[in-house]
Amino acid sequence: MIQQIMSPGTERESSYIPAAYGNSCQACAHAKCKCFYQPGGTACERCSRLGKRCEPGTTSRKRKAEGSHHQLPTPKPLTTPSRLEDKLDDLVSLLRTQVEKQATHSQSSHPSTVESTPSSIGPVTVTDYQPEVVVDIENNYVQLLRPIGPSTTRSPVQEDVAIHHIPDLKSNEQLATFRRAFLPMFPFVHIPSSLNASELRRAKPFLWLNIMALTTMIVSQQFAIEETIWKIISQRIVVQHFADLDLLLGLICFASWSHYFKKEKPFMTMLAQLAVSLSLELGLHTEVPAKYERVSKPPQTKDQQPKRRSLEERRTMLAVFHLTSATWAAYRKTEPLKWSPYLDSCLRIISGDGAQNETRLDAVLAAQIKCHFITNELLSDSHDDTRLTTDAVRRSPMLTTALLRQLNDIQQSLPVEARSLNTVQLYIYNSELSIREYVLRKPINKMATADMQRLKDLDSCLTAVEGWLCAFTELPLVDAIGTHVDNFTQFLHSIVVLFKLSTLEEAGWDLEEVRSRADIFGILDSTSRQIEGIVDVNGMVDADGPRSGLFFKAKYLWRAIKALLQAEMPAHLSKSADADNGDAPATLVEEIPMDDFMMNLAYEPWLSDIFIDDWAPAMSFEMPLEGYDSR
Structure with missing residues (x-):
């Protein structure tokens, strides 16, 4: 068969x-x-x-004959990447369907998980963050990316900040304070004047919460908001791996003014590295690759043209670099974010003139970052043990001239209205001081005759200190509440250099002239009074209990610095300084409260530079760990 x-x-x-x-x-x-x-x-x-x-039949092996362009094109068969995209579309759709079913079941089982416990950070019950599939056709691999934004209009962080009820009128006043006093100090974000506080809260709840914490004049309320901020950082970012632009901007804001919330040991370095990780997780460190094709959307809605980075994204990435540079200058534990061609393109874009600039403060941010270029390199050199030999600290005059010319170019490239801003002048003078202070690393002139060039360098160094202190004291008291951590670091830097210049004994250097131009103890006294004026003008109310607000304990910090300097001043110079101060009372150790903040000053690198420094081998100081008695 x-x-x-x-x-x-x-x-x-x-x-x-x-x-x-x-x-x-x-x-x-x-x-x-x-x-x-x-x-x-x-x-x-x-x-x-x-x-x-x-x-x-048609064959794929047949070569195209000459003149065949007059013939109608035959339909092109599906390629392997296209078939792969179709399969991935089906896979993503299936995954989303399953997740939505699980979310619906979870909501029906626990309908009031977040609402019933508003003071806690609960689990996420909405499908906010679904990955996007990216096919790299050129390199033949598939990658899952975080979505650009949540798929729903309400972020889980909205539930976290809901426990803080601030009236619209009050929140708008605080937002105006942030625009006026904080953003000029560090313009890491652009908040249009047309945007009110309630709209900002809906769009960027975590950033809004940090702004409310910084601008409230009631310290107890500031500490209460701080607890929620820490819960969001620990639970949403660290535990649940949330990542979006709002969380990154809020993290930059909280870290940049971390001195407002510091208790014992500083945490700015930790938050700065977390911000770097968050920016890398969001892929903000590079341009959107043109060779990527997103296939998480239906085929008819695929983007034909690659999306370009927005000004907000570019500004945010530059703000991360600014944050890491400020952290390095203040605590010297981790070096700044490595500069890249993409960051360079971002800097050129926000530095340029034209309609693409959203705010004039972009020029201020660009100038601050360019100044950080100079100070980062000089600070890295001064703290590299392999470069601390006598030959290494002998900087070429040509290099100094080149750096000063570069600094002058930075200032001249600024718009006219930005050159005179105190927030720009503080960085310009600090960079100039970092360039000129190398003269203090040179061996002291022990000859009877004066070295005129060295005296000119010392005088230029003193002039830079005077310029920075003048720009700092000219800040309006109502706006001084926005003082950035960079400004505190720069102030201590100026005090360190001024102390060296006030105690430097060599031929031709007139210490009486130094004290008449910039009396270090008089400056500390006037700054302490300025801090008290900030409290009075802004109507700040301190918290009850052992923990105080920043400006309530800053005056004690200044008194502690003065007491330490008085103890380390040589005896014959100390008498002259006391005579210049007249009847000004000496700072007593008993007047300084010894809380956790003050007791941990020994671990602050920016303050220990006064006492442990490689500038002058003849000067050796030790930072006392207990109290403030001289050794």
């Missing part, structure tokens, strides 16, 4: 000629069956038997 069934096929295959590989007719190729031609015939056996028109 089998032989009878197979015999016709056997006879057909023996009497017909099989088509060559790739030359089957279109009907047989579509039916995926063998194609046999009759000897001397033009139609195949199958088409003849079925009465169909036998048309020769």
Whole structure:
């Protein structure tokens, strides 16, 4: 029976000629069956038997003949990446369907998880963050990316900040304070004047919460908001791996003014590195690659053109670099974020003139970052043990001239209205001081005759200190509440250099002239009074209990610094300084409260520079760990 069934096929295959590989007719190729031609015939056996028109098939191996551009193009078969994209579309759709079903079931089982416990950070019950599939056709790999934004209009952070009820009128006043006093100090974000506080809260709840914490004049309320900020950082970012632009901007804000919330040991370095990780997680450190094709959307909604980075994204990435540079200058534990061609392009864009600039403060941010270039390199050199030899600290005058010329170019490139801003002048003078202070690292001139060039360098160094202190004291008291951590670091830097200049004894250097131009103890006293004025003008109310607000304990910090300097001042110079101060009372250690903040000053690198420094080998100081008694 089998032989009878197979015999016709056997006879057909023996009497017909099989088509060559790739030359089957279109009907047989579509039916995926063998194609046999009759000897001397033009139609195949199958088409003849079925009465169909036998048309020769197209082959992918056939080269394109000359002049074939007049012919109609044949339909292009699906490529492997296209078939892969289709399969990934189906896979993503299936995954989303399953997640939505699980979320619906979870909401029905626990309908009031977040609402019932508003003071806690509960689990996420909405599908806010779904990955986007990216196919790299050039390198042949598939990658899952975080979505650009949540798929729903309400972020879980909205639930976290809901426990803080601030009236619209009050929150708008605090937002105006942030625009006026904080953003000029560090313009890490652009908040349009047309945007009110309630709109900002809906769009960026975490950033809004940090702004409310910084601008409230009631310290107890500031500490209460701080607890919520820490819960969001620990639970949402660290535990649940949330990442979006709002969380990153809020983290930058909280870290940049971390001195407002510091208790014992500083945490700015930790938050700065967390901000770096968050920016890398969001992919903000590079341009959007043009070779990527997002396939998490339906095929008809695919973006034909690659999305370009917005000014907000570029500004945020530059703010991360600014944050790491400020952290390095203040605590010197981790070096700044490595500069890249992408960051350079971001800097050029926000530095340029034209309609693409959203705010004039972009020029201020660009100038601050350019100044950080100079101070970062100089600070790295001064704290590299391999460069602290006598030969290494002998900087070439040509290098100093080149750096000063670069600093002058930074200032001249600024718009006219930005050059005179105190927030810019503070960075310009601090950078100039960092360039000129190398003269203090040179061996002291022990000859009887004065070295005129060295005296000029010392005088230029003193002039830079005077310029910075003048720009700092000219800040309006109502705006001084926005003082950035960079400004505190720069102030201590100026005090360190001024202390060295006030105690430097060598031929031709007039210490009386130094004290008449910039009396270090008088400056500390006036700054302490300025801090008290900030409290009074802004109507600040301190918290009850052992923990105080920043400006309530800053005056004690200044008194502690003065007491330490008085103890380390040489005896014969100390008498002259006391005579210049007249009847000003000496700072007593008993007047300084010894809380956790004050007791941990020994671990602050920016303050220990006064006492442990490599500038002058002849000067050796030790920072007392307990109290403030001189050794």
